[in-house]
Amino acid sequence: MGAFVPPTNTPxxxxxxxxxIQEMLTHPLYSALWISGANPAKVTPTGSIADNPASPSSSEGWYVESHAIGFRLLLRAYHYCDPEISEKAWDVLEYPLNHQETDGGIEGASDAFHTTSLYAAALADAILVDDVVSLGGQPDRARMISQFRQLMIWMQAEDVAARGQHHNMPFAHRKWLLAYLFLAFDKIDPADNHREESSARDYLQQAIETTWPDGTAPERGGFDVGYQAVSLMFAAKVMMLLPRESSHKVRVGESVRHIAERLKQQIAPEGSITVAGSTRTLREIGRSGNIKTIPYREITSGLLFASTVLNDPSYRELGDVVAAKNLPDQWLAYTDRPVNQPCINN
Structure with missing residues (x-):
């Protein structure tokens, strides 16, 4: 891959x-992993998703995180240099904001705090890479960020945050997710950032303290191979966003390495994954109604990110082995990509 060239005249x-963050989220391997399954044909004219079984008015509730796929559609647009897909991606990402209530929350959201945090993190990713992608279809930036700000204010409301933290208690990955979300929003909207800085510090401290000495990022009281990878992804993204002078930089770097080393213990040299001892993978039923399978994309992405922030190519090399063995279609899309795709730094 050629050297990443950051934008020079954007916010x-x-x-x-x-x-x-922009370099990692537009990396050709990361893109190839995540555009699979992001189908623009399923996006309706309003920005809803055709096969999403629930909506804001549904008696079944609504998991807003389903609209996080908008970021994957944005990567797909970038991968293929397709402005039409880019427009659909932004429609999907904007849809929950079109159902925002006066307190900033999203109408009808089930498991409201966590589902909103997953959606908001994807929205933050999209805004951060928009400066690089710039294929069109974006909503008015000032209006979108104003709505995003109201969403974050809702997440910081005392009663909302208290309920959310109570439900999040058994899950380490959710603490890393929230630390990343608040750090990212502070970058996007730094004008009045004291509350975001405080929330980011609080969640970051919780995430660091939650990690066990052996590197386990615990889920439901123990190790889980799938969510270990999710914790690694968000911990590495946190490290990317922390300024060099941050007092947390060293501790987060140590956490990233410990989490990555614990994950490596589950990976055979040829790329197979063992779920031995996992508390959730191949045990729990997910929101889709299906059992939670081994998340090879998250494992590969976590190792890719760890390799970058730790400047240790061994993690990237192991991630490549995992992808080549377990995600052959995505690996082929990466290794055989055209060398002249103008939207991708090859």
């Missing part, structure tokens, strides 16, 4: 931490 152009 986030001169922030090295943001440039790090």
């Amino acid at each position: 986030l152009a001169h922030d090295p931490a943001v440039n790090n």
Whole structure:
């Protein structure tokens, strides 16, 4: 892959931490992993998703995180240099904001705090890479960020945050997710950032303290191979966004390495994954009604991110082995990509 060239004349152009995130989220391997399954044909004219069984008015409730796929559609648009897909991606991402209530929350959201945090993190990713992608279809930036700000204010409301933290208690990955979300929003909307900085510090401290000495990022009281990878992804993204002078930088780096090393214990040299001892993978039923399978994309992505922030190519090499063995279609899309795709730094 050629050297990443950050933008020079955009709102986030001169922030090295943001440039790090932009480089990783537009990496050709990461893109190839995540565009699979992001089907623009399923996007309706309103931005809803055709096969999503629930909606804001549904008696079954609504998991807003389903609209996080908008970011994957944005990667697909970038991968194929397709402005039409880009427009659909933004429609999907904007749809929950069109159902925002006066307190900032999303109408009808089930498991409201967590589902909103997953959606908001994808929205943050999209806004951060928009400076690089710029294929069109974006909503008015000021209006979207204003709505995003109201969403974050809702997440920081005392009663909302208390309920959310109570439900999040058994899950380490959710603490890393929230630390990343608040750090990312602070980059996107730094004008009045004291509350975001405080929330980011609080969640980051919780995430660091939750990690066990052996590197386990515990889920339901023990190790889980799938969510270990999710914790690794978000922990590495946190490290990317922390400024060099941050007092947390060293501790987060240690956490990333410990989490990555614990994950490596589950990976055979030829790329197979063992779920031995896992508390959730191949045991729990997910929101889709299906059992939670081994998340090879998250494992590969976590190792890719860890390799970058730790400057240790061994993690990337192991991630490549995992992808080649377990995600052959995505690996082929990466290794055989055209060398002249203008939207991708090859």
